[in-house]
Amino acid sequence: MSNNTVLVVDDEDYIRSTIAGILNDEHYTVKLAKDGFEALTAMKNFYPPVVLLDIWLPQMDGIEVLKRIKEQYPDTIVIMISGHGTIDTAVKTIKMGAYDFIEKPLSADKLLITISNGLKVFNLQQENKQLKVTIEKKYEIISVSRVMEDLKRKIAIVAPSDSWVMITGENGTGKELVANAIHRLSSRANMPFIDVNCAAIPEELMESELFGHEKGAFTGADRRRIGKLELADRGTLFLDEVGDMSVRMQAKLLRTLEEGRFTRIGGNNLIDIDIRVVAATNKIIKDEIRDGRFREDLYYRLNVIPLHIVSLRERKEDIPVLTEYFLNEKNKISRQKKRITPAAMGALSSYVWKGNVRELKNLVERLFVLVEGDVIDTEDLPREIRTNSKNDDEQADDGLHSAKSAFEKDYIIRMLKEHSWNITKTAAKIGISRENLSRKMKLLGIEREV
Ligand SMILES: Nc1ncnc2c1ncn2[C@@H]1O[C@H](COP(=O)(O)OP(=O)(O)OP(=O)(O)O)[C@@H](O)[C@H]1O
Ligand SMILES: [Mg+2]
Structure with missing residues (x-):
């Protein structure tokens, strides 16, 4: 079972024992501390996911304890207990990373709901971290060759720059892997990574896929759809197999990328977007341009930083x-x-x-x-x-x-x-x-x- 320890920090014996009683009845594991120093020791010993912290404490006050807890255990859910007259301070603590505050006199219901919600948030955070590790493993780039080690070094330099990247390489060389690595190592890592496979989506669906549409925009549009450009806002848009996009779509996409705004199909509202584009192709784009299948202006817009993955042979x-x-x-x-x-x-x-x-x-x-x-x-x-x-x-x-x-x-x-x-x-x-x-x-x- 996951850790459901609640650390109660209050200098008043009566408050500590009352809260302990309520929480014990709900099967929480309860630890008590009567001042900031005891609280920090308890943090080290029990690593409680939730802390109930009185604002007014002797010597080291609740604000200082909150600061130290957040520095050392940033994931901890800290719920402030505020007495009469400390509401303003309580509000301030939220800005410092406290999860919530409850006022004295304490209501048992309010106390239990806040703790239960806080614990849920804590568990979600942990799950999220775990998932990230799993995803990172899934996208690990395995190699020992000089060329790939050089490429990885280049990725590490390019990723945080927010520049647009064009990845080239034959089928199956790891283009998607590299695109993902760029996203994860960028300042957008916590925002979405949205993948558009330009080769797999038929031309007539592509527009709606990218731009989305309003309800009633065309026959069959029975509800609004949010397109991938919008989903990728503040994140990374991965245009996979961009060499397969139709020339007409290329023109529309280029305009949107240059203006940083667009409207959904059948809509009037201009929607601003801030996206980083990483594109990939297994085609020799220069040939595509020569033969009129790829717009040169789009190529120059996308190809700010070229990354090439050499074939396995x-x-x-x-x-x-x-x-x-x-x-x-x-x-x-x-x-x-x-x-x-x-x-x-x-x-x-x-x-x-x-x-x-x-x-x-x-x-x-x-x-x-x-x-x-x-x-x-x-x-x-x-x-x-x-x-x-x-x-x-x-x-x-x-x-x-x-x-x-x-x-x-x-x-x-x-x-x-x-x-x-x-x-x-x-x-x-x-x-x-x-x-x-x-x-x-x-x-x-x-x-x-x-
Ligand atoms: N260096 C690597 N280390 C570990 N796995 C790799 C590596 N390179 C490729 N792979 C794996 O090989 C498969 C193909 O990689 P990926 O999809 O990134 O290639 P791609 O260049 O996008 O291929 P395609 O052109 O077919 O779309 C994936 O399952 C990927 O996880
Ligand atoms: Mg691919």
Whole structure:
């Protein structure tokens, strides 16, 4: 059960015990303090979500205690108790972060309702924080490659600037992930992140999707609809696949973005908006402009800061960490844990992922479901990945090297096992010298299994 402790801070014994009695009857856990110092100690010991705090206290007054509590435990719900003549002060405390105040003489009903509401607010706050952590995890950008680490550094610099950003990259490279990171690291993080998929929404619905409409604006508009521009006010608007937006819509959007205001379809009221736009596309926009499918002026408006995500085949070092990460995510929620052999990892690392990270992620998830047993090995991989990893020109790079090592390691271990880890016999079988085998084993980190 969640913590329902209420700390009661009042210098009058009678008030403390009366409140304690009322709260105990309602099954709250009650802690008492007769002055500010005791209150701060109790905060440290019990971390109460709700504090009832008298304004008038000897030595350190309620205002000072409130200040200190809010500094150290900003989430705490502090309800001030104000005596006759301290109402003005009580109002001031709200500005300092107090949740509410109640007046003496205390009404039991008012007291209980205020505490119960305060506790609800506290729990919602905590839930919200938890959700944020979950979302942040969901949008974590996993990488080890230089290019991606550079990109992350750039994101951290660009995000707080409020500049508009254009993200380019092939399908599945993580454009949405990057857009989200920009939002979360910006000063708009607590405001909405609104995603408009320009490729998925048919042209005739796009206008209403973005601008919203008034009731009766057209046949079928049986109630008012708030568009995404309005929803994104003070937050971030993510125009995903912006290269797929019709030229007519581009013109209307550009005008709106420049003026910072618009009207809903069928409406007269001008609505002001303050939005940051992050756009993404997998198209080569320069080509789209040349062919008349994308407005150059909109491009310059959006492309204040360009961020490019390179394809996965240009950063193969990321493949193993991504694979481990996706596998781990599955392992976390499943009773059966699975691992992948170095050989299979080698094959994945040297494969050319046309669908980039999304394709890799889908494959790992599929393997997790389909592979029986707890080891994912080379033979479990789709044929194109197995064969590709043996003979592809692309492999004259690091990917090939690690794939080769992985294969070699796997092969040597298998041979060693077949010969009960007798190095001389194994070397003879493989056709290399004993010294050479020992050296290879050391190099590949092969140790005798016991
Ligand atoms: N670096 C990464 N770390 C962890 N997950 C990633 C990474 N890059 C991409 N992903 C995951 O891969 C999938 C595709 O990413 P995302 O949707 O951001 O790509 P996209 O470029 O927008 O793709 P599309 O062009 O298909 O819309 C998502 O599930 C995302 O979580
Ligand atoms: Mg996307």
